[in-house]
Amino acid sequence: MFVLVGQDLLNNPETLTYQLAHEAIHCLGSCENTTRLEEGLATYFGLHNSKISSLRSQIETTNLDTHRRDCLTDIVAMFDINPAALTILRGNAIPFELIKPQQIVELGANDDLARRLCFPG
Ligand SMILES: [Zn+2]
DSSP: OOOOOOHHHHTOHHHHHHHHHHHHHHHTSOSSSOBHHHHHHHHHHHHHSSSOOHHHHHHHHHHSOHHHHHHHHHHHHHHHHOTTHHHHHTTTOOOGGGOOHHHHHTTTOOHHHHHHHHSBO
């Protein structure tokens, strides 16, 4: 698997680690049928598991485009409801796109959040 990055990222190690952490989550998916759950998790993981500082993370969060911010909001809501949700959902390496809203509801989310997380991302 390859992750292509531009010269601008190579000149900015903080942003490079954010982007690589983000893409690492996408590497767990099919790379074809991304869901909002996957995009939110990738964004969350990039913001919290890279070398960017917490202050920079806050700034990056406010600079996200609307779609990524919405995906991030939904995954954070899921983590607030059930911090182990992703561990449970992905426990058997089930592809993100095969996770069904009902599985998310069973972990405590309401129907609207569960459906949104399964939308194409
Ligand atoms: Zn992404």
